Amino acid sequence: MSAAVRVRFAPSPTGHLHVGGARTALFNWLYARHHRGTFVLRIEDTDRSRSTEENIARITEALAWLGLDWDEGPPAPGYRQTERLPIYRAHGERLLAAGRAYYCDCARETLERERQAAQAKKETFRYSGRCRDRGLTAGALRLRIPAEGATVVDDLIHGPVTFEHAQLDDWILVRTDGTPTYNFCVVVDDVTMRITHVIRGDDHLPNTPKQILCYEALGYPVPALAHDSMILGADRSRLSKRHGATSVQAFRDAGIPAEAMVNYLALLGWNAGTEQEIFTLAELEEVFDIARVQRSSAMFDWQKLDWLNGHYIRQLSAEELAARLAPFLPELQPDVVRRAVPALQERLRRLADARELLEYLWTDPAAPDLEVADRDKVRAALAGLDGVAWEPEPIQAALDALREREGWSRNALFKPVRRAVTGRDISPPIHDTLALLPREEAFRRLSRVL
Numbered sequence: 001m002s003a004a005v006r007v008r009f010a011p012s013p014t015g016h017l018h019v020g021g022a023r024t025a026l027f028n029w030l031y032a033r034h035h036r037g038t039f040v041l042r043i044e045d046t047d048r049s050r051s052t053e054e055n056i057a058r059i060t061e062a063l064a065w066l067g068l069d070w071d072e073g074p075p076a077p078g079y080r081q082t083e084r085l086p087i088y089r090a091h092g093e094r095l096l097a098a099g100r101a102y103y104c105d106c107a108r109e110t111l112e113r114e115r116q117a118a119q120a121k122k123e124t125f126r127y128s129g130r131c132r133d134r135g136l137t138a139g140a141l142r143l144r145i146p147a148e149g150a151t152v153v154d155d156l157i158h159g160p161v162t163f164e165h166a167q168l169d170d171w172i173l174v175r176t177d178g179t180p181t182y183n184f185c186v187v188v189d190d191v192t193m194r195i196t197h198v199i200r201g202d203d204h205l206p207n208t209p210k211q212i213l214c215y216e217a218l219g220y221p222v223p224a225l226a227h228d229s230m231i232l233g234a235d236r237s238r239l240s241k242r243h244g245a246t247s248v249q250a251f252r253d254a255g256i257p258a259e260a261m262v263n264y265l266a267l268l269g270w271n272a273g274t275e276q277e278i279f280t281l282a283e284l285e286e287v288f289d290i291a292r293v294q295r296s297s298a299m300f301d302w303q304k305l306d307w308l309n310g311h312y313i314r315q316l317s318a319e320e321l322a323a324r325l326a327p328f329l330p331e332l333q334p335d336v337v338r339r340a341v342p343a344l345q346e347r348l349r350r351l352a353d354a355r356e357l358l359e360y361l362w363t364d365p366a367a368p369d370l371e372v373a374d375r376d377k378v379r380a381a382l383a384g385l386d387g388v389a390w391e392p393e394p395i396q397a398a399l400d401a402l403r404e405r406e407g408w409s410r411n412a413l414f415k416p417v418r419r420a421v422t423g424r425d426i427s428p429p430i431h432d433t434l435a436l437l438p439r440e441e442a443f444r445r446l447s448r449v450l
Protein backbone atom coordinates (compact mmCIF):
# COMPACT_ATOMS: atom_id res chain seq x y z
CA MET A 1 0.00 0.00 0.00
CA SER A 2 2.69 2.45 1.01
CA ALA A 3 4.30 2.41 -2.44
CA ALA A 4 1.19 4.13 -3.78
CA VAL A 5 1.35 7.18 -1.53
CA ARG A 6 1.02 10.40 -3.52
CA VAL A 7 0.95 13.75 -1.73
CA ARG A 8 1.10 17.28 -3.00
CA PHE A 9 2.08 20.73 -1.86
CA ALA A 10 -0.13 23.26 -3.59
CA PRO A 11 0.95 26.84 -2.95
CA SER A 12 -0.89 29.81 -4.38
CA PRO A 13 1.88 32.02 -5.77
CA THR A 14 0.54 35.22 -4.28
CA GLY A 15 3.62 35.93 -2.15
CA HIS A 16 6.71 34.42 -0.61
CA LEU A 17 6.76 30.95 0.91
CA HIS A 18 5.57 31.59 4.48
CA VAL A 19 6.90 29.45 7.36
CA GLY A 20 3.47 27.88 7.75
CA GLY A 21 3.49 26.86 4.09
CA ALA A 22 7.05 25.63 4.41
CA ARG A 23 6.11 23.42 7.33
CA THR A 24 3.17 22.01 5.37
CA ALA A 25 5.53 21.34 2.46
CA LEU A 26 7.95 19.64 4.83
CA PHE A 27 5.24 17.41 6.33
CA ASN A 28 4.14 16.40 2.82
CA TRP A 29 7.70 15.74 1.74
CA LEU A 30 8.43 13.68 4.87
CA TYR A 31 5.24 11.71 4.45
CA ALA A 32 6.11 10.93 0.84
CA ARG A 33 9.71 9.99 1.59
CA HIS A 34 8.85 7.93 4.66
CA HIS A 35 6.38 5.88 2.61
CA ARG A 36 8.56 5.79 -0.52
CA GLY A 37 5.79 7.71 -2.21
CA THR A 38 5.62 10.63 -4.62
CA PHE A 39 5.77 14.31 -3.73
CA VAL A 40 3.97 16.53 -6.23
CA LEU A 41 4.32 20.30 -6.44
CA ARG A 42 1.27 22.04 -7.88
CA ILE A 43 0.99 25.76 -8.45
CA GLU A 44 -2.49 27.09 -7.71
CA ASP A 45 -2.39 30.15 -9.90
CA THR A 46 -6.03 30.53 -10.88
CA ASP A 47 -6.17 33.86 -9.09
CA ARG A 48 -4.38 35.56 -11.95
CA SER A 49 -4.45 39.02 -10.50
CA ARG A 50 -2.37 37.95 -7.48
CA SER A 51 -0.23 35.16 -8.94
CA THR A 52 3.13 36.09 -10.41
CA GLU A 53 6.05 34.33 -12.06
CA GLU A 54 8.30 36.01 -9.53
CA ASN A 55 6.41 34.40 -6.65
CA ILE A 56 6.57 30.98 -8.32
CA ALA A 57 10.34 31.41 -8.58
CA ARG A 58 10.55 32.52 -4.93
CA ILE A 59 8.56 29.52 -3.74
CA THR A 60 10.47 26.96 -5.79
CA GLU A 61 13.79 28.48 -4.73
CA ALA A 62 12.79 28.39 -1.08
CA LEU A 63 11.75 24.74 -1.34
CA ALA A 64 15.02 23.87 -3.06
CA TRP A 65 16.97 25.73 -0.38
CA LEU A 66 15.21 23.69 2.32
CA GLY A 67 16.12 20.52 0.42
CA LEU A 68 12.51 19.61 -0.36
CA ASP A 69 12.77 18.23 -3.87
CA TRP A 70 9.64 17.29 -5.79
CA ASP A 71 9.13 14.22 -7.96
CA GLU A 72 6.52 15.84 -10.15
CA GLY A 73 5.82 19.50 -10.75
CA PRO A 74 7.11 22.56 -12.53
CA PRO A 75 8.93 23.26 -14.74
CA ALA A 76 7.26 20.19 -16.29
CA PRO A 77 3.99 21.23 -17.96
CA GLY A 78 0.60 20.43 -16.46
CA TYR A 79 1.29 21.33 -12.82
CA ARG A 80 -0.07 24.86 -12.93
CA GLN A 81 -3.79 25.29 -12.68
CA THR A 82 -3.86 27.81 -15.51
CA GLU A 83 -2.60 25.02 -17.78
CA ARG A 84 -5.42 22.71 -16.74
CA LEU A 85 -8.58 24.62 -17.64
CA PRO A 86 -9.88 22.01 -20.14
CA ILE A 87 -9.66 19.36 -17.40
CA TYR A 88 -11.86 21.41 -15.06
CA ARG A 89 -14.31 22.11 -17.87
CA ALA A 90 -14.62 18.40 -18.69
CA HIS A 91 -15.29 17.54 -15.06
CA GLY A 92 -17.91 20.26 -14.84
CA GLU A 93 -19.66 18.82 -17.89
CA ARG A 94 -19.59 15.35 -16.39
CA LEU A 95 -21.29 16.58 -13.22
CA LEU A 96 -23.86 18.45 -15.26
CA ALA A 97 -24.63 15.40 -17.42
CA ALA A 98 -25.01 13.23 -14.30
CA GLY A 99 -27.45 15.70 -12.76
CA ARG A 100 -25.01 16.40 -9.91
CA ALA A 101 -24.61 20.01 -10.98
CA TYR A 102 -26.92 22.59 -12.49
CA TYR A 103 -26.82 25.99 -14.06
CA CYS A 104 -27.89 29.06 -12.16
CA ASP A 105 -28.62 32.43 -13.71
CA CYS A 106 -29.34 34.41 -10.57
CA ALA A 107 -28.15 37.96 -11.03
CA ARG A 108 -25.14 39.04 -9.07
CA GLU A 109 -27.21 41.87 -7.51
CA THR A 110 -29.87 39.43 -6.27
CA LEU A 111 -27.25 37.23 -4.63
CA GLU A 112 -25.53 40.25 -3.16
CA ARG A 113 -28.81 41.45 -1.65
CA GLU A 114 -29.39 38.03 -0.13
CA ARG A 115 -25.86 37.98 1.20
CA GLN A 116 -26.35 41.33 2.89
CA ALA A 117 -29.69 40.29 4.33
CA ALA A 118 -28.04 37.20 5.84
CA GLN A 119 -25.25 39.32 7.19
CA ALA A 120 -27.71 41.72 8.80
CA LYS A 121 -29.24 38.74 10.61
CA LYS A 122 -25.73 37.57 11.54
CA GLU A 123 -26.23 34.40 9.51
CA THR A 124 -23.87 32.85 7.00
CA PHE A 125 -25.13 33.38 3.49
CA ARG A 126 -26.32 30.21 1.77
CA TYR A 127 -27.55 30.08 -1.79
CA SER A 128 -31.31 29.39 -1.80
CA GLY A 129 -31.21 26.69 -4.49
CA ARG A 130 -33.67 28.69 -6.56
CA CYS A 131 -32.28 27.39 -9.89
CA ARG A 132 -31.96 23.73 -8.89
CA ASP A 133 -34.82 22.43 -10.95
CA ARG A 134 -35.12 25.05 -13.64
CA GLY A 135 -33.17 23.01 -16.22
CA LEU A 136 -31.17 26.01 -17.40
CA THR A 137 -28.56 25.51 -20.12
CA ALA A 138 -26.23 28.34 -19.23
CA GLY A 139 -25.00 30.34 -16.26
CA ALA A 140 -22.86 29.52 -13.27
CA LEU A 141 -22.49 25.81 -12.60
CA ARG A 142 -23.44 24.82 -9.05
CA LEU A 143 -22.91 21.56 -7.20
CA ARG A 144 -26.17 19.96 -6.03
CA ILE A 145 -25.53 19.00 -2.43
CA PRO A 146 -27.78 16.89 -0.20
CA ALA A 147 -30.03 19.12 1.87
CA GLU A 148 -30.11 16.77 4.84
CA GLY A 149 -27.44 15.04 6.86
CA ALA A 150 -23.84 15.88 7.48
CA THR A 151 -20.37 15.32 6.08
CA VAL A 152 -17.69 14.11 8.44
CA VAL A 153 -14.10 15.07 7.73
CA ASP A 154 -12.07 12.21 9.13
CA ASP A 155 -8.91 14.15 9.75
CA LEU A 156 -5.64 12.42 10.61
CA ILE A 157 -4.68 15.32 12.90
CA HIS A 158 -8.01 16.69 14.14
CA GLY A 159 -9.97 13.46 14.29
CA PRO A 160 -13.56 13.47 12.97
CA VAL A 161 -15.01 16.93 12.34
CA THR A 162 -18.71 17.08 11.46
CA PHE A 163 -20.26 19.68 9.14
CA GLU A 164 -24.05 19.74 8.88
CA HIS A 165 -25.26 20.13 5.31
CA ALA A 166 -27.63 22.79 6.58
CA GLN A 167 -24.51 24.95 7.01
CA LEU A 168 -23.43 24.44 3.39
CA ASP A 169 -24.97 25.41 0.08
CA ASP A 170 -24.92 24.50 -3.60
CA TRP A 171 -21.58 26.16 -4.26
CA ILE A 172 -20.33 27.38 -7.60
CA LEU A 173 -17.98 25.07 -9.51
CA VAL A 174 -17.64 27.13 -12.68
CA ARG A 175 -18.50 30.82 -12.90
CA THR A 176 -20.71 32.29 -15.63
CA ASP A 177 -17.59 33.46 -17.47
CA GLY A 178 -16.37 29.86 -17.64
CA THR A 179 -13.61 30.12 -15.04
CA PRO A 180 -13.52 27.34 -12.44
CA THR A 181 -13.57 28.22 -8.75
CA TYR A 182 -10.74 27.50 -6.39
CA ASN A 183 -12.39 24.62 -4.49
CA PHE A 184 -13.40 22.89 -7.71
CA CYS A 185 -9.87 23.10 -9.15
CA VAL A 186 -8.41 21.62 -5.97
CA VAL A 187 -10.76 18.63 -6.10
CA VAL A 188 -10.28 17.98 -9.81
CA ASP A 189 -6.51 18.30 -9.45
CA ASP A 190 -6.32 15.99 -6.47
CA VAL A 191 -8.45 13.44 -8.30
CA THR A 192 -6.61 13.60 -11.60
CA MET A 193 -3.19 13.69 -9.94
CA ARG A 194 -4.23 10.59 -7.98
CA ILE A 195 -3.42 12.19 -4.65
CA THR A 196 -3.86 9.73 -1.78
CA HIS A 197 -3.18 12.07 1.18
CA VAL A 198 -4.03 15.75 1.37
CA ILE A 199 -1.86 17.45 3.99
CA ARG A 200 -2.49 21.20 4.22
CA GLY A 201 -3.05 24.12 6.58
CA ASP A 202 -6.13 23.99 8.80
CA ASP A 203 -7.31 27.30 7.34
CA HIS A 204 -8.65 24.95 4.63
CA LEU A 205 -10.63 22.75 6.99
CA PRO A 206 -13.87 24.74 6.39
CA ASN A 207 -13.51 24.11 2.62
CA THR A 208 -13.13 20.40 3.12
CA PRO A 209 -16.78 19.29 3.45
CA LYS A 210 -17.58 21.14 0.21
CA GLN A 211 -14.71 19.37 -1.47
CA ILE A 212 -15.72 15.96 -0.09
CA LEU A 213 -19.23 16.38 -1.51
CA CYS A 214 -17.66 17.13 -4.87
CA TYR A 215 -15.50 13.98 -4.77
CA GLU A 216 -18.62 11.99 -4.00
CA ALA A 217 -20.54 13.60 -6.84
CA LEU A 218 -17.70 12.73 -9.20
CA GLY A 219 -17.68 9.16 -7.90
CA TYR A 220 -14.10 9.24 -6.63
CA PRO A 221 -12.78 8.05 -3.29
CA VAL A 222 -11.94 10.83 -0.86
CA PRO A 223 -8.20 10.98 -0.08
CA ALA A 224 -6.95 10.81 3.49
CA LEU A 225 -6.97 14.30 5.01
CA ALA A 226 -4.66 15.99 7.48
CA HIS A 227 -4.86 19.66 8.40
CA ASP A 228 -1.90 21.12 10.25
CA SER A 229 -2.32 24.03 12.61
CA MET A 230 -1.50 27.68 12.23
CA ILE A 231 1.76 29.11 13.52
CA LEU A 232 1.47 31.84 16.13
CA GLY A 233 3.74 34.63 17.29
CA ALA A 234 4.70 35.06 20.95
CA ASP A 235 1.50 37.09 21.53
CA ARG A 236 -0.58 34.12 20.34
CA SER A 237 -1.84 35.90 17.23
CA ARG A 238 -1.20 34.39 13.83
CA LEU A 239 2.45 34.77 12.83
CA SER A 240 2.75 37.82 10.61
CA LYS A 241 5.31 40.39 9.53
CA ARG A 242 4.73 42.17 12.82
CA HIS A 243 6.55 39.33 14.53
CA GLY A 244 9.62 39.63 12.31
CA ALA A 245 10.64 37.21 9.59
CA THR A 246 7.82 35.10 8.18
CA SER A 247 9.02 34.08 4.74
CA VAL A 248 11.57 31.34 4.25
CA GLN A 249 13.61 33.81 2.24
CA ALA A 250 13.75 36.21 5.19
CA PHE A 251 15.07 33.44 7.43
CA ARG A 252 17.70 32.57 4.85
CA ASP A 253 18.66 36.24 4.61
CA ALA A 254 18.95 36.41 8.40
CA GLY A 255 21.55 33.66 8.18
CA ILE A 256 19.58 30.68 9.40
CA PRO A 257 21.22 27.53 8.01
CA ALA A 258 18.76 25.45 5.98
CA GLU A 259 19.39 22.43 8.23
CA ALA A 260 18.34 24.42 11.30
CA MET A 261 15.26 25.77 9.55
CA VAL A 262 14.10 22.31 8.51
CA ASN A 263 14.79 20.88 11.95
CA TYR A 264 12.92 23.76 13.58
CA LEU A 265 9.93 23.54 11.24
CA ALA A 266 9.60 19.84 11.98
CA LEU A 267 9.47 20.56 15.72
CA LEU A 268 6.76 23.17 15.27
CA GLY A 269 3.80 21.08 16.30
CA TRP A 270 5.43 17.69 15.92
CA ASN A 271 7.69 15.57 18.10
CA ALA A 272 9.15 12.13 17.76
CA GLY A 273 7.74 11.02 21.11
CA THR A 274 11.29 10.89 22.48
CA GLU A 275 13.65 13.46 23.96
CA GLN A 276 15.47 13.86 20.65
CA GLU A 277 15.23 17.34 19.18
CA ILE A 278 18.12 17.47 16.73
CA PHE A 279 17.18 15.81 13.46
CA THR A 280 18.69 15.88 10.03
CA LEU A 281 16.28 15.67 7.11
CA ALA A 282 17.28 12.03 6.63
CA GLU A 283 16.53 11.24 10.28
CA LEU A 284 13.19 13.02 10.08
CA GLU A 285 12.30 11.02 7.02
CA GLU A 286 12.89 7.90 9.05
CA VAL A 287 10.80 8.78 12.12
CA PHE A 288 8.12 11.15 10.81
CA ASP A 289 4.60 10.12 11.70
CA ILE A 290 1.66 12.35 10.75
CA ALA A 291 -0.33 11.00 13.71
CA ARG A 292 2.11 12.78 16.03
CA VAL A 293 1.39 16.22 14.56
CA GLN A 294 -0.42 18.32 17.14
CA ARG A 295 -3.84 19.74 16.61
CA SER A 296 -3.26 22.95 18.56
CA SER A 297 -1.48 25.94 17.08
CA ALA A 298 2.28 26.02 17.45
CA MET A 299 4.10 29.03 18.83
CA PHE A 300 7.12 30.29 16.98
CA ASP A 301 10.15 30.38 19.26
CA TRP A 302 13.22 32.27 18.00
CA GLN A 303 15.32 31.13 20.94
CA LYS A 304 14.90 27.53 20.04
CA LEU A 305 15.60 28.27 16.39
CA ASP A 306 18.79 30.08 17.37
CA TRP A 307 19.82 27.18 19.56
CA LEU A 308 19.49 24.91 16.53
CA ASN A 309 21.33 27.45 14.36
CA GLY A 310 24.31 27.43 16.70
CA HIS A 311 24.31 23.67 16.70
CA TYR A 312 24.34 23.36 12.91
CA ILE A 313 26.85 26.18 12.42
CA ARG A 314 29.28 24.40 14.75
CA GLN A 315 28.72 21.13 12.88
CA LEU A 316 29.83 22.50 9.52
CA SER A 317 33.33 21.88 8.24
CA ALA A 318 35.50 25.00 8.10
CA GLU A 319 35.35 24.95 4.34
CA GLU A 320 31.58 24.59 4.26
CA LEU A 321 31.10 27.36 6.81
CA ALA A 322 33.29 29.66 4.72
CA ALA A 323 31.15 28.89 1.68
CA ARG A 324 27.95 29.61 3.62
CA LEU A 325 29.38 32.86 5.00
CA ALA A 326 30.61 34.16 1.66
CA PRO A 327 27.22 35.54 0.50
CA PHE A 328 26.93 37.49 3.76
CA LEU A 329 30.40 38.99 3.36
CA PRO A 330 30.60 40.18 -0.25
CA GLU A 331 33.17 42.82 0.77
CA LEU A 332 35.76 40.21 1.72
CA GLN A 333 38.02 38.06 -0.42
CA PRO A 334 37.35 34.30 -0.09
CA ASP A 335 40.70 33.69 1.63
CA VAL A 336 39.91 36.29 4.31
CA VAL A 337 36.57 34.61 4.96
CA ARG A 338 38.34 31.25 5.25
CA ARG A 339 40.85 32.67 7.71
CA ALA A 340 38.04 34.19 9.78
CA VAL A 341 36.17 30.90 10.21
CA PRO A 342 38.04 29.52 13.25
CA ALA A 343 37.37 32.75 15.14
CA LEU A 344 33.69 32.78 14.20
CA GLN A 345 32.49 29.22 14.33
CA GLU A 346 31.84 29.10 18.08
CA ARG A 347 30.44 32.61 18.20
CA LEU A 348 27.81 32.78 15.49
CA ARG A 349 24.19 32.42 16.34
CA ARG A 350 23.23 33.15 12.75
CA LEU A 351 25.43 33.37 9.68
CA ALA A 352 24.57 37.04 9.23
CA ASP A 353 26.10 37.82 12.64
CA ALA A 354 29.49 37.56 10.92
CA ARG A 355 28.84 40.92 9.28
CA GLU A 356 28.85 42.84 12.51
CA LEU A 357 31.86 40.98 13.83
CA LEU A 358 33.93 41.53 10.70
CA GLU A 359 32.70 44.91 9.57
CA TYR A 360 35.94 46.51 10.78
CA LEU A 361 37.73 44.69 7.94
CA TRP A 362 36.02 46.65 5.18
CA THR A 363 35.24 49.89 6.98
CA ASP A 364 37.62 52.34 8.54
CA PRO A 365 36.22 52.88 12.03
CA ALA A 366 36.82 56.28 13.56
CA ALA A 367 39.73 56.34 16.00
CA PRO A 368 38.31 56.19 19.53
CA ASP A 369 39.22 58.75 22.15
CA LEU A 370 41.16 56.68 24.69
CA GLU A 371 42.15 57.63 28.21
CA VAL A 372 45.81 58.07 28.99
CA ALA A 373 46.15 54.71 30.72
CA ASP A 374 44.58 52.95 27.73
CA ARG A 375 46.79 54.82 25.28
CA ASP A 376 49.79 53.53 27.23
CA LYS A 377 48.55 49.99 26.77
CA VAL A 378 48.11 50.47 23.03
CA ARG A 379 51.63 51.94 22.86
CA ALA A 380 52.98 48.89 24.71
CA ALA A 381 51.06 46.55 22.38
CA LEU A 382 52.57 48.27 19.35
CA ALA A 383 56.03 47.77 20.76
CA GLY A 384 55.29 44.15 21.75
CA LEU A 385 54.00 43.31 18.27
CA ASP A 386 56.95 44.79 16.47
CA GLY A 387 58.61 42.14 14.33
CA VAL A 388 56.10 39.41 15.34
CA ALA A 389 54.98 37.02 12.56
CA TRP A 390 51.48 38.17 11.50
CA GLU A 391 49.52 35.05 12.47
CA PRO A 392 47.06 34.48 15.33
CA GLU A 393 49.37 32.31 17.49
CA PRO A 394 52.50 34.51 17.51
CA ILE A 395 50.30 37.56 18.08
CA GLN A 396 48.62 35.86 21.00
CA ALA A 397 51.99 34.79 22.45
CA ALA A 398 53.38 38.34 22.15
CA LEU A 399 50.34 39.94 23.81
CA ASP A 400 50.28 37.33 26.60
CA ALA A 401 53.98 37.87 27.28
CA LEU A 402 53.34 41.61 27.50
CA ARG A 403 50.41 41.17 29.90
CA GLU A 404 52.39 38.89 32.16
CA ARG A 405 55.37 41.22 32.23
CA GLU A 406 53.20 44.21 33.11
CA GLY A 407 50.72 42.35 35.34
CA TRP A 408 47.73 43.46 33.22
CA SER A 409 44.48 41.52 33.01
CA ARG A 410 43.30 40.38 29.59
CA ASN A 411 40.54 42.90 29.58
CA ALA A 412 42.85 45.75 30.60
CA LEU A 413 45.07 45.19 27.57
CA PHE A 414 42.68 43.78 24.97
CA LYS A 415 39.86 46.26 25.39
CA PRO A 416 41.76 49.37 24.28
CA VAL A 417 43.53 47.42 21.53
CA ARG A 418 40.19 46.11 20.28
CA ARG A 419 38.64 49.56 20.33
CA ALA A 420 41.59 50.99 18.45
CA VAL A 421 41.40 48.49 15.59
CA THR A 422 37.64 47.87 15.37
CA GLY A 423 36.06 50.91 17.01
CA ARG A 424 33.93 48.49 19.02
CA ASP A 425 33.93 46.52 22.25
CA ILE A 426 32.94 43.22 20.71
CA SER A 427 34.96 41.33 18.13
CA PRO A 428 36.46 37.88 17.63
CA PRO A 429 39.39 37.09 20.00
CA ILE A 430 41.92 39.89 19.85
CA HIS A 431 44.71 37.88 18.19
CA ASP A 432 42.29 36.80 15.42
CA THR A 433 40.96 40.31 15.14
CA LEU A 434 44.46 41.66 14.56
CA ALA A 435 45.65 38.83 12.30
CA LEU A 436 42.69 39.24 9.94
CA LEU A 437 43.79 42.81 9.16
CA PRO A 438 46.88 43.34 7.04
CA ARG A 439 49.75 44.05 9.42
CA GLU A 440 50.32 47.62 8.17
CA GLU A 441 46.65 48.44 8.59
CA ALA A 442 46.61 47.05 12.13
CA PHE A 443 49.67 49.13 12.99
CA ARG A 444 48.16 52.22 11.40
CA ARG A 445 44.97 51.92 13.47
CA LEU A 446 46.90 51.29 16.66
CA SER A 447 49.30 54.19 16.06
CA ARG A 448 46.64 56.77 15.28
CA VAL A 449 45.02 56.63 18.73
CA LEU A 450 48.28 57.66 20.39
Ligand code: GLU
Pocket residue numbers: 009010011012044186199200201204
Ligand atom coordinates in the same frame (compact mmCIF):
# COMPACT_ATOMS: atom_id res chain seq x y z
N1 GLU B 1 -3.40 26.84 -2.52
C1 GLU B 1 -3.73 26.69 -1.15
C2 GLU B 1 -2.88 27.60 -0.31
O1 GLU B 1 -1.85 28.05 -0.76
C3 GLU B 1 -3.57 25.27 -0.65
C4 GLU B 1 -4.75 24.44 -1.01
C5 GLU B 1 -4.65 23.00 -0.65
O2 GLU B 1 -3.58 22.54 -0.21
O3 GLU B 1 -5.64 22.30 -0.84
O4 GLU B 1 -3.23 27.88 0.80
